[in-house]
Amino acid sequence: MDIKKLLQKMTLEQKIAQLCQFSARCLVADETGELTGPAKDLNLSMKDIACCGSTLTFADANSMIAIQKKHMELDPNKIPLLFMHDVIHGYRTIYPIQLALGASWDADIVKKCSRMSARESAAGGVHVTFAPMVDLVRDARWGRCMESCGEDPYLNSVMARAQVEGYQGNLDSDEDICACVKHFAAYGAAESGKDYNTVDMSEYNLRENYLCAYKSAVEAGAQMIMASFNTINGVPSIANKWLLKDVLRDEWGFDKPIISDYSAFAELVNHGYCSDEKECAKAALDATADIEMMSVCYLRNLTSLLEEGRIKEEQIDECVLRILELKDKLGLFENPYRGANPEKEKALALCPEHRAIAREAAQKCAVLLKNDNILPLNKNTKNIAVIGPWSDVGMLGEWPAHGEPSETVTVIEGVKNALNNANVTMAKGCNGVLNELPDDELINEAVCAAEKADAVILCIGEHSKQSGEAHSRADITLSPAQIKLVKEVCAVNKNSVCVLFCGRPIVLTDIIDTVPAIFVAWQPGTEAGNAVADLIFGDVNFEGRLPMTFPLHLGQVPIYYNQMNTGRPKLVPNQIFTSGYIDYPNDPLFPFGYGLSYTSFEISSPVLSKTQMNKGDKVVVSARVKNTGAVAGKTVVQLYIRDLFASRTRPVKELKGFEKVYLEPGEEKEVSFEITEKELAFHTASGKFEAEAGDFHIFVALDSTSKDLVTLTLK
Numbered sequence: 001m002d003i004k005k006l007l008q009k010m011t012l013e014q015k016i017a018q019l020c021q022f023s024a025r026c027l028v029a030d031e032t033g034e035l036t037g038p039a040k041d042l043n044l045s046m047k048d049i050a051c052c053g054s055t056l057t058f059a060d061a062n063s064m065i066a067i068q069k070k071h072m073e074l075d076p077n078k079i080p081l082l083f084m085h086d087v088i089h090g091y092r093t094i095y096p097i098q099l100a101l102g103a104s105w106d107a108d109i110v111k112k113c114s115r116m117s118a119r120e121s122a123a124g125g126v127h128v129t130f131a132p133m134v135d136l137v138r139d140a141r142w143g144r145c146m147e148s149c150g151e152d153p154y155l156n157s158v159m160a161r162a163q164v165e166g167y168q169g170n171l172d173s174d175e176d177i178c179a180c181v182k183h184f185a186a187y188g189a190a191e192s193g194k195d196y197n198t199v200d201m202s203e204y205n206l207r208e209n210y211l212c213a214y215k216s217a218v219e220a221g222a223q224m225i226m227a228s229f230n231t232i233n234g235v236p237s238i239a240n241k242w243l244l245k246d247v248l249r250d251e252w253g254f255d256k257p258i259i260s261d262y263s264a265f266a267e268l269v270n271h272g273y274c275s276d277e278k279e280c281a282k283a284a285l286d287a288t289a290d291i292e293m294m295s296v297c298y299l300r301n302l303t304s305l306l307e308e309g310r311i312k313e314e315q316i317d318e319c320v321l322r323i324l325e326l327k328d329k330l331g332l333f334e335n336p337y338r339g340a341n342p343e344k345e346k347a348l349a350l351c352p353e354h355r356a357i358a359r360e361a362a363q364k365c366a367v368l369l370k371n372d373n374i375l376p377l378n379k380n381t382k383n384i385a386v387i388g389p390w391s392d393v394g395m396l397g398e399w400p401a402h403g404e405p406s407e408t409v410t411v412i413e414g415v416k417n418a419l420n421n422a423n424v425t426m427a428k429g430c431n432g433v434l435n436e437l438p439d440d441e442l443i444n445e446a447v448c449a450a451e452k453a454d455a456v457i458l459c460i461g462e463h464s465k466q467s468g469e470a471h472s473r474a475d476i477t478l479s480p481a482q483i484k485l486v487k488e489v490c491a492v493n494k495n496s497v498c499v500l501f502c503g504r505p506i507v508l509t510d511i512i513d514t515v516p517a518i519f520v521a522w523q524p525g526t527e528a529g530n531a532v533a534d535l536i537f538g539d540v541n542f543e544g545r546l547p548m549t550f551p552l553h554l555g556q557v558p559i560y561y562n563q564m565n566t567g568r569p570k571l572v573p574n575q576i577f578t579s580g581y582i583d584y585p586n587d588p589l590f591p592f593g594y595g596l597s598y599t600s601f602e603i604s605s606p607v608l609s610k611t612q613m614n615k616g617d618k619v620v621v622s623a624r625v626k627n628t629g630a631v632a633g634k635t636v637v638q639l640y641i642r643d644l645f646a647s648r649t650r651p652v653k654e655l656k657g658f659e660k661v662y663l664e665p666g667e668e669k670e671v672s673f674e675i676t677e678k679e680l681a682f683h684t685a686s687g688k689f690e691a692e693a694g695d696f697h698i699f700v701a702l703d704s705t706s707k708d709l710v711t712l713t714l715k
């Protein structure tokens with residue numbers, strides 16, 4: 001399709017329509033031909049929707065085909081609609097939430113998961129998914145931690161790339177969908193962990209930590225970017241010319257569509273940044289925002305802004321061209337329905353191949369936090385009690401797309417599937433509501449079940465709907481009801497294992513000394529119960545590592561491993577006039593990068609190929625890692641670097657590489673990482689991204705707390 005020619009024959013009204021995105025519900029009239037629901041709220045007419053450019057949130061392939069067919073009849077230029085959807089952690093087969101994927105430290109499984117959801121959703125008619133979300137998170141109170149791969153810029157960048165590659169492939173097959181990276185930028189740094197809240201941070205922090213993963217997604221070829229709801233240093237993202245134009249377009253070379261988040265154009269008024277919707281349209285267009293999601297600032301105001309000479313038609317043309325180019329790239333002008341195929345959609349939904357991927361992912365993401373020789377449970381155990389509010393609940397996570405909790409394997413089902421002849425009983429113990437107080441009757445029932453059982457599986461933590469968008473929590477400890485339940489059950493049955501479901505780090509300090517064993521299962525998706533049983537009975541080993549610090553106390557939040565040293569670091573407990581608290585230590589309960597296994601590993605001190613390095617040169621650091629236990633297992637070897645003195649203060653440690661290593665019992669391997677200037681570089685005081693001469697501490701370790709280091713000098 002000759003896009004430029006097409007643009008020439010479009011009227012201004014038709015061009016503006018391309019920039020509008022309405023939900024599919026807005027595009028479908030009722031029996032009387034009237035537009036209802038959100039279309040009415042936006043005051044849309046049939047004329048407004050006739051040539052709009054894209055839609056979001058539609059039911060399935062059949063509805064996509066019907067909507068597109070109708071649209072092609074109405075649109076005078078026969079420009080197909082782009083269909084977008086929130087396919088975040090699966091479409092119909094649901095895999096673990098992104099925070100869990102971060103815990104896998106395994107880009108291959110992450111890519112496989114994204115690929116699977118691309119296949120399923122493409123058959124459902126999706127062209128663009130609003131994923132991956134790559135917002136860095138440091139505050140566990142924020143509800144959307146569950147959508148992020150965690151607190152580390154490097155880990156997030158690796159996972160961002162894996163997801164984009166998984167979704168998009170080469171974009172040449174109708175099983176490929178476009179990735180829309182979000183929420184640009186620093187949405188995860190919302191003050192106090194409250195969703196949509198203000199972000200105020202230095203450009204140094206922004207570039208060093210928060211922008212890395214978006215950049216990695218852009219470099220991986222992501223086809224769209226969603227601007228975030230928040231302000232950054234006083235300017236809301238969708239109107240932030242510095243962020244969208246100077247950094248994203250000019251510095252990073254991103255020439256593809258930028259979309260707003262839901263009604264974020266109109267919210268510029270609430271922010272107090274624009275006085276009315278006309279000013280919202282002007283500010284967003286000047287920032288080069290292309291698509292307006294679910295508000296009508298562009299639709300109602302671009303014409304008059306143009307007539308008044310406050311914007312130029314070329315600005316609109318540039319946006320339209322970016323959108324038409326994407327439609328052309330996807331081949332929509334030749335086939336507006338692309339991959340939409342109701343039969344295929346049905347055939348792929350929950351197919352055995354996809355269930356197997358979801359199960360493997362859930363296994364790889366789980367993190368074993370404590371095990372006093374309780375796990376794995378013996379498969380010959382005769383009487384098992386599954387206790388807790390989430391024993392028989394499908395844990396799909398907050399964005400299950402078309403996943404059905406009823407089609408999800410619960411823990412009780414998984415345990416029954418794993419054991420042939422065991423007597424499996426269940427007791428809820430509490431209802432799982434937030435801040436719930438203990439109900440003695442429910443707890444007694446659970447204690448009775450625990451007394452009679454040979455082993456207990458306690459399913460505690462958060463329900464999928466207790467994290468996610470607009471689900472921030474001021475208190476991320478367990479409820480009094482759950483704490484009492486865990487304590488009383490563990491008191492009567494020493495073979496009690498806790499399975500923690502959550503979409504964020506939870507403060508476990510109240511129960512950690514009580515429970516003999518606990519692991520984090522996150523929100524594991526369709527195959528939750530089977531994967532949990534695979535791990536509990538030792539059919540597979542744990543290999544996950546924490547992608548986010550688990551605090552010792554709520555008051556430590558935000559807490560993250562790659563902090564600055566400060567002028568007065570607390571080196572020993574109770575050291576006064578140092579940076580810390582007088583009532584609690586600085587250390588978390590479980591650090592970033594931590595996780596146990598059914599075997600044990602030892603790692604040697606790191607060794608450098610040479611201790612001095614010239615600019616432009618490279619060195620290799622290596623360490624030997626050994627499986628010192630009795631079963632095979634995988635560990636994650638992690639490379640951390642600290643720049644000792646620099647033109648800006650540097651973090652105490654930063655992850656710069658990792659490798660997952662499989663070892664048979666007794667086996668030993670050497671793991672090496674190449675260090676170049678890139679690993680040593682940062683945004684210096686002179687504004688450049690470069691390495692400064694001096695000393696660097698290099699750690700090769702099994703979590704972020706290691707003190708075993710070698711010194712490298714960059715000359």
Ligand code: NOJ
Nearest residue numbers: 056086130182261262469
């Ligand atoms: C708002 C959310 O912030 C965003 O992540 C999502 O993609 C859009 N709504 C569309 O559903």
